[in-house]
Amino acid sequence: MTEHLNTFNTLVSQLLFVDIKISDEDKCISILCSLPDSWDSLVIAIGSNAIALQFDEIVSSLMMEEMRQKNMES
Numbered sequence: 001m002t003e004h005l006n007t008f009n010t011l012v013s014q015l016l017f018v019d020i021k022i023s024d025e026d027k028c029i030s031i032l033c034s035l036p037d038s039w040d041s042l043v044i045a046i047g048s049n050a051i052a053l054q055f056d057e058i059v060s061s062l063m064m065e066e067m068r069q070k071n072m073e074s
Contacts, residue, residue: 001063004034028053029053032058
């Protein structure tokens with residue numbers, strides 16, 4: 001997940017470099033849509049509970065879910 005988020009943030013930075021600004025909500029939708037099918041339940045939960053999507057909150061949720069999945073594997 002960390003690598004995925006780093007790649008995503010790099011792309012957003014590259015767009016900013018060419019004067020294309022992406023709104024926080026668009027970043028949220030884009031990152032959620034870029035996740036594999038195995039993350040669908042979290043994507044649905046985030047989408048159904050959020051009134052206004054906040055990118056930092058979504059990143060936090062993704063990192064917590066990754067830790068939860070790793071702990072279940074152990």
